[in-house]
Amino acid sequence: MLTIGEFSKISKVSPKTLRYYGEIGLLKPGFVSKDSGYRYYEVSQLRDMLLISRLKQYGFSLPEIATVLASGDNQHLAELIRVKKEELLRQIQNQQHIQLQMEHDIQRIERGENIMQSNYLVKTVQVEPKCIYSLRRKMSVRDFGEMFGTLCAGLEKKGLNPTGPFLSIYHDEEFNRECTDIEVGIEVAVDKGEHIRTLSPGLCCFATHVGSYDDFTACYTALMEWIEQEGYTVSGPPFELYVKGCEENVQPSEYVTEIYFPIRK
Amino acid sequence: MLTIGEFSKISKVSPKTLRYYGEIGLLKPGFVSKDSGYRYYEVSQLRDMLLISRLKQYGFSLPEIATVLASGDNQHLAELIRVKKEELLRQIQNQQHIQLQMEHDIQRIERGENIMQSNYLVKTVQVEPKCIYSLRRKMSVRDFGEMFGTLCAGLEKKGLNPTGPFLSIYHDEEFNRECTDIEVGIEVAVDKGEHIRTLSPGLCCFATHVGSYDDFTACYTALMEWIEQEGYTVSGPPFELYVKGCEENVQPSEYVTEIYFPIRK
DNA sequence: TATACAGCTTCCAGTTAGGGCAAAGTCAAG
DNA sequence: CTTGACTTTGCCCTAACTGGAAGCTGTATA
Numbered sequence: 001m002l003t004i005g006e007f008s009k010i011s012k013v014s015p016k017t018l019r020y021y022g023e024i025g026l027l028k029p030g031f032v033s034k035d036s037g038y039r040y041y042e043v044s045q046l047r048d049m050l051l052i053s054r055l056k057q058y059g060f061s062l063p064e065i066a067t068v069l070a071s072g073d074n075q076h077l078a079e080l081i082r083v084k085k086e087e088l089l090r091q092i093q094n095q096q097h098i099q100l101q102m103e104h105d106i107q108r109i110e111r112g113e114n115i116m117q118s119n120y121l122v123k124t125v126q127v128e129p130k131c132i133y134s135l136r137r138k139m140s141v142r143d144f145g146e147m148f149g150t151l152c153a154g155l156e157k158k159g160l161n162p163t164g165p166f167l168s169i170y171h172d173e174e175f176n177r178e179c180t181d182i183e184v185g186i187e188v189a190v191d192k193g194e195h196i197r198t199l200s201p202g203l204c205c206f207a208t209h210v211g212s213y214d215d216f217t218a219c220y221t222a223l224m225e226w227i228e229q230e231g232y233t234v235s236g237p238p239f240e241l242y243v244k245g246c247e248e249n250v251q252p253s254e255y256v257t258e259i260y261f262p263i264r265k
Numbered sequence: 266m267l268t269i270g271e272f273s274k275i276s277k278v279s280p281k282t283l284r285y286y287g288e289i290g291l292l293k294p295g296f297v298s299k300d301s302g303y304r305y306y307e308v309s310q311l312r313d314m315l316l317i318s319r320l321k322q323y324g325f326s327l328p329e330i331a332t333v334l335a336s337g338d339n340q341h342l343a344e345l346i347r348v349k350k351e352e353l354l355r356q357i358q359n360q361q362h363i364q365l366q367m368e369h370d371i372q373r374i375e376r377g378e379n380i381m382q383s384n385y386l387v388k389t390v391q392v393e394p395k396c397i398y399s400l401r402r403k404m405s406v407r408d409f410g411e412m413f414g415t416l417c418a419g420l421e422k423k424g425l426n427p428t429g430p431f432l433s434i435y436h437d438e439e440f441n442r443e444c445t446d447i448e449v450g451i452e453v454a455v456d457k458g459e460h461i462r463t464l465s466p467g468l469c470c471f472a473t474h475v476g477s478y479d480d481f482t483a484c485y486t487a488l489m490e491w492i493e494q495e496g497y498t499v500s501g502p503p504f505e506l507y508v509k510g511c512e513e514n515v516q517p518s519e520y521v522t523e524i525y526f527p528i529r530k
Numbered sequence: 531t532a533t534a535c536a537g538c539t540t541c542c543a544g545t546t547a548g549g550g551c552a553a554a555g556t557c558a559a560g
Numbered sequence: 561c562t563t564g565a566c567t568t569t570g571c572c573c574t575a576a577c578t579g580g581a582a583g584c585t586g587t588a589t590a
Contacts, residue, residue, distance in 0.1 A: 002509075003586095005537065010473060010508055010521050012388070015538085020577060036585055037539055043509070043519040046475045050386050058367055062576070078374040085367045088360055095357050102323055102350045109343040121315050123277070208275060210311050243275055244267070244308070254308040256275050268557095270566065280567080285548060301556055302568055327547070 001031060001040040011049040026066050027052060059084045100229065120207040120222035127260065129200035132167070133160055133193075134185025144168075147184045154195065155186065162186045169199070169239040201236055201262040208243075209259060212252035216240075219259050227263060236262035266296060266305040276314040291331050292317060324349045365494060385472040385487035392525065394465035397432070398425055398458075399450025409433075412449045419460065420451065427451045434464075434504040466501055466527040473508075474524060477517035481505075484524050492528055501527035 004015045011018075021027040022039065027048055029039035048069060055065045058081060068077055109115055135151055148166060155162065164187030171181040190196065205226060209219040220238075227234060244256040269280045276283075286292040287304065292314060295307035313334060320330045323346060333342055374380055400416055413431060420427065429452030436446040455461065470491060474484040485503075492499060509521040 003537080006509075014578085016578065017576080019539090024576095033585095038585075039538085043475055043521065046473070046521070050473070051380065054366075054370075054386055056576095057363055074374050074380060077380065078371050081367050081371050081374075085364055085371075088364055088367070092357055092360050092364075095353055095360075098322055099350055099353055099357075101319075102346050102353070105319075106343050106346050106350075109339050109346075114339060115316065115342065121319055208311070208315070210308055244271070256308065256311070258275075268566075279548085281550090282548060284568090289547095298556095303556075304567085321547095 002043060004029070004039045004041070007041040007046070007049075011046055011053070013049060013053065021052070021062075024062060024066075026062055026069070059088060097230070104229075120209070120219055122205050122207050122223060122226040124203060124205045124263075127201045127204050127262075129198050130164065130187045131189070131191040131196060132185040132199050133158075133162075133188045133196050134169075134183050135195060136169075136171070136181070136183035138179055138181050140179060144182070144184075147182070151184055151186065155188075158193070160188045160190065163189050164241075166242040166245065167239055168242075169237050171237045199239075201239070201260065203235075203264060204260045204262050205230075205232070206258050206260040209257045210255070212255060213257070216257070216259070223259060223261055227261060232263040232265055234261055235264040238262070267308060269294070269304045269306070272306040272311070272314075276311055276318070278314060278318065286317070286327075289327060289331075291327055291334070324353060362495070369494075385474070385484050387470050387472050387488060387491040389468060389470045389528070392466045392469045392527075394463050395429065395452045396454070396456040396461060397450035397464050398423070398453045398461050399434075399448050400460060401434075401436070401446070401448035403444055403446050405444060409447070409449075412447070416449055416451065420453075423458070425453045425455065428454050429506075431507040431510065432504055433507075434502050436502045464504075466504070466525065468500075468529060469525045469527050470495075470497070471523050471525040474522045475520070477520060478522070481522070481524070488524060488526055492526060497528040497530055499526055500529040503527070 002010070004018055007013075008015045008018060018027070018029075018041075019039070022029060027045065030042035030045060031040045032038070033040070051069070052065055055068060056062075060068070060080075064080075068080065105115055133151070133155060135147060135154070137147070139147070151166075166184065166186050169183040169185070171183060185199075188196065191198065205223060207219050207223055209216060223238075238259065238261045241258040241260065242255070243258055244254065267275070269283055273280045273283060283292070283294075283304070283306075287294060292310065294304035295310060296305045297303070298305070316334070317330055320333060321327075325333070325345075329345075333345065336342075370380055398416070398420060400412060400419070402412070404412070416431075431449065431451050434448040434450070436448060450464075453461065456463065470488060472484050472488055474481060488503075503524065503526045506523040506525065507520070508523055509519065
């Protein structure tokens with residue numbers, strides 16, 4: 001039998017932790033003195049302790065380890081390790097991706113750009129299909145604001161309730177200020193009717209732009225760079241969500257827009 | 266100004282978290298109503314929030330982020346990100362190493378070997394130099410026990426106090442049962458004298474073997490495999506530390522031995 | 531045998547970065 | 561005025577421990 005200190009030194013696990021493991025029932029000492037309350041461990045328990053340490057390293061939680069120890073089913077354990085291994089793989093991939101972002105940021109800072117000033121955090125998201133009431137037309141960017149007026153009028157005439165912010169979809173590959181195929185719309189609850197359709201872009205990457213609509217380009221650039229860097233391709237027309245915009249009496253510097261690109265690998 | 270809910274939706278950070286950040290002084294709302302206690306955020310604070318999210322992703326703790334926000338020193342931030350990047354790199358390397366171990370374990374289990382039965386957790390450690398009183402000789406393994414007797418006699422004659430367990434060092438490249446160059450010793454406090462020398466193996470990997478001395482081979486094999494797998498080479502004679510052994514009246518199944526290999530890349 | 535001291539015990543509190551839930555107060559639309 | 565969505569504070573909870581205090585035990589030494 002070993003005292004908790006001896007067991008600790010051999011197993012490289014602190015006495016504190018050993019007491020904790022006893023408390024939660026993960027590894028109870030082989031014998032506890034009735035008089036003194038001293039814990040004594042069997043040497044054979046070192047094996048259990050080593051397995052615990054190893055599984056912990058593999059990313060198992062303590063309750064998970066407890067069930068593994070209790071079952072003693074090795075084939076099942078192999079499967080569980082495989083699952084953890086795949087989880088770890090995903091983690092590593094994610095971390096490698098973060099490393100690229102870090103390098104990107106470092107270089108931006110070293111080029112003298114202020115990371116706080118144009119800080120687009122590109123994220124991916126699975127966009128749920130939404131029903132939109134929309135108008136699509138080839139037009140000049142100058143007629144853009146007018147389209148929203150038409151849209152609002154149409155909404156009112158039909159008695160529709162918007163259930164989301166305004167949005168616009170850019171159907172042209174290349175953006176042309178004078179004549180672009182733009183669809184402006186808004187999310188609604190009903191799913192049938194004239195000018196009503198379902199928008200289901202699927203997997204998207206997006207970034208949030210704060211400020212006037214003049215400098216969207218930086219955000220678009222950031223998104224396009226990200227898409228290229230991550231090895232995705234654009235799988236549909238990009239769209240903008242006017243989360244906070246001109247319909248209220250808000251300063252242009254306070255506008256909030258989310259820019260989305262549907263993507264696939 | 267945005268309510269906490271609006272700010273939350275745009276920044277993709279939960280209201281709870283925003284309140285928490287306000288509480289710890291990381292990001293306080295631009296305005297708090299005196300009547301209702303409602304928090305209102307400036308749109309410009311979204312930038313700060315995005316930076317916080319990003320640095321969090323990079324592995325910064327919240328206090329670290331707070332100092333970054335407070336200082337506004339971008340050059341310094343670049344350095345800090347670089348440090349975190351290296352930290353992440355080390356983490357990734359460690360995780361890749363763990364992945365190899367996992368695969369190894371899975372295969373062991375699938376070959377029907379019991380992971381609990383021969384579970385050597387190989388670790389690396391920088392072994393501090395220690396003074397040992399030792400005897401070195403070419404001998405048969407059968408004379409091994411006798412050597413410890415001689416060693417004990419020598420200790421007693423010199424009036425030396427052991428400050429660690431017995432150990433033995435295997436100076437031959439290839440282990441030969443009949444005639445091996447073995448040094449047996451024990452750690453002592455004094456650093457000068459006949460048969461006293463300093464053992465400074467430096468970086469070692471080691472594993473703990475529990476049980477009789479008969480099946481050390483599995484442990485040695487595990488260590489050698491590990492060394493090969495990790496791309497290390499052996500840089501000195503291996504040694505064994507008899508953490509719990511035959512000097513007490515202990516069953517062979519209770520012996521505890523640590524086996525060390527000095528290594529370098 | 532007395533004592534010193536290392537080692538052991540329990541109990542309580544704290545760590546990170548928030549999540550859950552409840553009761554009560556507030557805002558804006560109809 | 562009411563309704564319903566939103567927000568507030570407050571309290572407890574998480575995982576896997578670590579730290580510290582106060583007191584008890586085991587063993588080596590004088």
